Every structure is written in structure tokens, then in C-alpha cells.
Amino acid sequence: MEELDLKKLEGRVDDLIKTIDRLQSENKTLRDSHSHLQGERARLLEKTELARTRVEAMIGRLKAIENDG
Numbered sequence: 001m002e003e004l005d006l007k008k009l010e011g012r013v014d015d016l017i018k019t020i021d022r023l024q025s026e027n028k029t030l031r032d033s034h035s036h037l038q039g040e041r042a043r044l045l046e047k048t049e050l051a052r053t054r055v056e057a058m059i060g061r062l063k064a065i066e067n068d069g
Helices: 002-068
Strands: none
Touching: none
16 A cells, blocks of 8 residues: 555656646746847837837928928
């Protein structure tokens, strides 16, 4: 009976080790993805700000043209 319990325990420990390995791999994948998405978000915010600046400049020029004309 004790040997059967020991085999069950060994099996359970092996399962836990496999689960830990899988979770560590998933965690690394998620961290890498998160890092990539943060970089992409920063680039998009920068592009958005540049577009906003350009649009505001165009609006200012159009208003100036309208006031001159």
C-alpha cells in the first residue's frame, strides 16, 4: 500500500512540475507580448500626437487664409 501511495505522490509531483514548466513558458510569452504591445502603444501615441499637431497647424493656416480673404 505504501508503494502505491508513493507512486501516486511521484505522479502528482511530476504533474506539478509539468504544470510549473507550462506556466513559466506561458508567463514568458505573455511578458514578451506585453512588452511588444507597450512599445507599439508608445509608437501609436507618438503618431497620434504628430497627427494632432499637423491638423492643428492646418486649421491655423486655413483660419489665417480665411481671415486674409
